[in-house]
Amino acid sequence: MGKGIKKRARIRESALRNRVKICSYPEIYGSAMRVMCDTVCALVDVFDSCTSFRPRVKITDEPFPVANAQALNRISWTLIGTTSKDQVYCVSEEPASQLRFVCLNCADRNVTDLISVLSNAQDLTMNAGFPTVTLRNIPINPNWTGLVITCQASFSIGGIVDTNDSGQTTIEVRYLRNPRVVYQSGRGPVLINQAYRFYVECLRTSEGRCQSGPSKVIRCSVDAQPQAKVFKWLKNGVVTSGNGAEMTINADMIGRSIQCAANNGLYADSEMPTSQAVLIDVYTPARLVETNFPSLRSKEGLFTSDNRIAISKEFVMECIVEGTPRPEVFWRLQKNNGEIVYVDCIRPQYIVENSLRDQKTSQSISGERLKASCPIRIQNYSFTGQYWCAACSRVAEETHECNPSLDTVASVALTVQVEGAPMESDTPPSIDRQYDAKDAVVTVHYCVDPEPSLPRDIIFSVDEHEIQIEQNWQNFKFEGATTNNTVPNCYLARLRINPVREDDQSRNVVLKIQNKYGSKHIVVPLKALLGGEGIGSSSFPAWAVVLICFFCIVLLLTVFVMNVREAYVDDVPRPIYQASGQPAEVMRCESRTDSAYQLYLSKEAVV
Template sequence: MVNVLSSAQDLTRSAGFPTVALRGIAVNTNWTGATIMCQAALNGGTIDSAPAVIDVRYLKQPHVVDTSGQGPALIVNQGYRFYVECIRTNDGLCQQNGRRKTLRCAVQSHPPATVFRWLKNGIPVSGNGADITIGTEMIGQSIQCSANNGLFSDGEMPISQAVQIDPYTSARLVQDNFQTMQNAAPFQTGNRIDMNQQINLGCQVEGNPRPVVFWKLRKSSGQVVDAACPQGFDGQYHEVPSEQRGQAAYVTNIRLNAICSLRIANYTFSGQYWCAACSYVSQGPPECSPSLDSPGTTYLNVQVQGPPTQSDTSPSVQKVSIFSFVIFIITNKWYFFACCTYKTFGIIGIP
């Protein structure tokens, strides 16, 4: 604000008396509550004006969000979408007992907005609160909201962008190839697999909107990380034609075959692998089944075997107060010598 105030123009000559003015400045909404004054020089002294408190009144364009404050999903070449749960009957129609969705008209303003209006396909509907709850009756329709805090006339209230309401069937895992892989080469008994082998994990998922797949790995330490293959929107997918699906109730959904190609490069590839079928129904995080943190009922166990490799842990020497002794440990064709003198202890591995 100091920079803006210092740009005031001296209009003393044109006004005929000492005066300054601020013209055409960009007002910051954070100025509300700030106190300003102007000062004039007269006969070698200064005179201060009475202080004035700034009150910036504004209302920005409203936005339709969900109860978590997340905006709608943006679909390329289709616009913004929110989704209402659709539990389909055998004839493919949405049942009326699905979860209803509450939307909120979010707007930044000062003073706060007190008047709200909802529009269906551009036509006002009943209800003037900030929230509205919708169900399957809104599928295929568009929704908007408008808000006012007294700065606009009733016919000039700012209106949000239109959001299309589509049916939502949560993404689910239809089948995977984990058991088949586990019982065939290159896997050996005990879920063992040699290093540098190539395997292709496969999952078939279904849902609406178009589902995505995240491939996860739980290491032996319990840490969960992304598997070493493309994730989410960058994954490898092949859409299953509707005529190849067994249930007519799911014809309107999208079914995909997802593939994760892995080359078992080292021992860090050991652990439990699974795929999570996910749906993006807002700009927030996806809804997934099973979760991204733990596998469901099916997963692929991988135990990598091969020659010794360099450890990720840097070598170290520990000092302890013990007397001299020597220990020989033989494991996986490595020979470990633990030798020491008083107060020193070292471990050396030799292949």
């Protein structure tokens, strides 16, 4: 029932109580109250009349008249494919003129597709002979389970439009879809050569034969409501004896295909949905066989002592790996600050090499062998660190098993220490200055290895005046250079300006660095750094601020005086008398104490 119905019901009950109280004791309330009694009785009759004409509304699964229809408090839609063959009806009676389905909690659950479906219900009133709408052959969403709908009937009595609602009905969607075979962890099989595969590790004998290795547990995963209770497993298309949701596989099942079927009561046993076939294949963990790191270290003209290499040098790292399935190779770099990243190879190459194979199965005994190459050109100091390659096997979707690890430096690694001429860092110069402070510190970032020799190899130049570390020139001081702990081989040079003056923005400031490989001049944009701080005290003269404030005050006072003068200056005197001889302005007021009239002249009429 709607809010209007409940309100009228409360008014009716109150009227009934008053009718009994007044009409039952006329001797107490007197004849004058009989009029009120009659009015109350008439109101009650009107309410009874209106209530008797309110159309009934029901949600049902059969298109019967509302008097014979069975109201549903729960509807079940069975989803086979994308639509449901189940039909739901809303039936009513005269004087209902319009029926519509309404979702009561779609907004709370942020469901919009059901609202669209309900608004497109089919009207069968003409065929049924009574108000009827239906939902049939509609697209079903499994997320509708738990939503509550009602049917609302609109009607008109005496020109007043009102509504009446059916009882609430809860939706239940029954479905079963997407059975698939997965590992116990939930990871699915790997798609290789157009076939889904699971891998079982085997222990090789000295002759290369595969013996039983560690077993693995797979399970049948299915999206269903209610939950699936019946499972079947198929090996090479034949049903096995197992009927649980899980199954153990080992080396004895290598070469066979596995499928699972599931049911939650929606299908016949012969029509149970079945997963795609998954091939059980042999798994040999990927491993690193050999690298060319020792030969790179000893290569003439490439590395110097302590694994040092000059900027612009080039070399190619190589790794040989093997395993089944064919391994994937990932190149990793740990920088001096501990960060581990993937190596940016110029044009990586992968070559499959011949390997020893079983004569019966044609499978590799020790696994597929792969030679991976990673060409590198040293461009800057960020190439400093430890390099290694990891041999990885993709045994499940989005899962790799790697040897060595991707996240730990391998025991076999290539250490690279980049050295060269000074370079400007990727971090631009910056300034540290408080709003009300008189001084500022400019920081310039640079990278170099080996470090410059102090004090002559690193200086600040201010208007061609060179300043070494701890030296001053006017209001500039070179405080020193410190190591940047986040970027290898990089440093920070600090220049203090105390105090900051107006003409400092026009200074020509340059950081000059040099070592045995070369030199670098880094221009410091002092004007942009000081001007970008938004500090008026340092970039705008104080006398100009005072002068502007003075002119603003004078302007405000002038405007104020002009407005006051205009308000108090008298207008041009007006004539006292008109052409008729009457005063130009007369005000007549009626006295509050008598009926006589008093005349008052305006101030211009008084001489």
